[in-house]
Amino acid sequence: MEIRENLNSFLSTIPPKVKLVAVSKTKPMDAIQEAYDAGQRIMGENKVQDLVAKAEVLPTDIEWHFIGHMQTNKVKFIAPFVQLIHAVDSMKLLKEINKQGAKNNRIINCLLQFHIAQESTKFGLDLDKAINILNSSEYKTFENLRVVGVMGMATYTDDETQIRNEFKKLVGNFKLLKSIYFSDRSYFKEISMGMSDDYKIAIDEGSTMIRIGTKIFGERNY
Ligand SMILES: *Cc1c(COP(=O)(O)O)cnc(C)c1O
Numbered sequence: 001m002e003i004r005e006n007l008n009s010f011l012s013t014i015p016p017k018v019k020l021v022a023v024s025k026t027k028p029m030d031a032i033q034e035a036y037d038a039g040q041r042i043m044g045e046n047k048v049q050d051l052v053a054k055a056e057v058l059p060t061d062i063e064w065h066f067i068g069h070m071q072t073n074k075v076k077f078i079a080p081f082v083q084l085i086h087a088v089d090s091m092k093l094l095k096e097i098n099k100q101g102a103k104n105n106r107i108i109n110c111l112l113q114f115h116i117a118q119e120s121t122k123f124g125l126d127l128d129k130a131i132n133i134l135n136s137s138e139y140k141t142f143e144n145l146r147v148v149g150v151m152g153m154a155t156y157t158d159d160e161t162q163i164r165n166e167f168k169k170l171v172g173n174f175k176l177l178k179s180i181y182f183s184d185r186s187y188f189k190e191i192s193m194g195m196s197d198d199y200k201i202a203i204d205e206g207s208t209m210i211r212i213g214t215k216i217f218g219e220r221n222y
Pocket of ligand 1: 023025039044046067068194195197211212213215216
């Protein structure tokens with residue numbers, strides 16, 4: 001019952017147009033089922049093996065998002081059903097996603113992940129790299145993937161100004177790419193930013209998609 005209550009009270013605090021990705025990583029099937037029964041349909045996982053195992057068992061109308069660092073050799077396992085890959089940060093990965101999309105006869109939605117935090121451990125592109133990708137002739141041949149927006153993670157800090165500035169940077173990148181490459185592409189509209197500790201700032205700054213684990217499913221024990 002706790003998950004249902006968490007979910008309902010959480011949803012009542014966010015604008016309805018912001019999409020909620022319930023981050024179910026490390027959580028058991030029954031916890032995800034509970035969120036599902038409470039009406040939640042978008043779930044996020046960060047390990048390919050877990051995502052595949054859960055998708056096999058849980059209701060088929062769950063929209064599975066992959067939110068973790070994607071290894072090229074694992075794209076094939078989720079390509080048949082994944083609804084959105086959040087953290088695409090290389091040409092090599094895009095190429096593989098397109099290839100697997102073609103094999104499965106579908107178009108796979110993805111987000112370009114930007115490195116906006118100060119921590120050097122977090123993955124992601126900078127603007128120059130993103131522009132290089134989008135300018136390349138190879139990118140233009142990709143028919144089985146669709147870049148629908150951007151994603152980023154702010155620094156893990158109590159400094160709200162810093163977090164806000166990092167989110168502003170992501171929104172700035174989104175707007176720039178939109179104006180250069182996607183102005184006539186209505187599907188390029190997602191800004192995936194905000195987690196349990198910083199989602200309020202993220203929404204304030206224009207997030208369209210927040211990725212929330214702890215506040216819905218409780219603390220994780222790794
Ligand atoms: C774990 C995770 C989240 C959710 O984190 P919480 O702080 O539990 O809300 C969001 N995004 C990514 C990429 C994650 O790995």
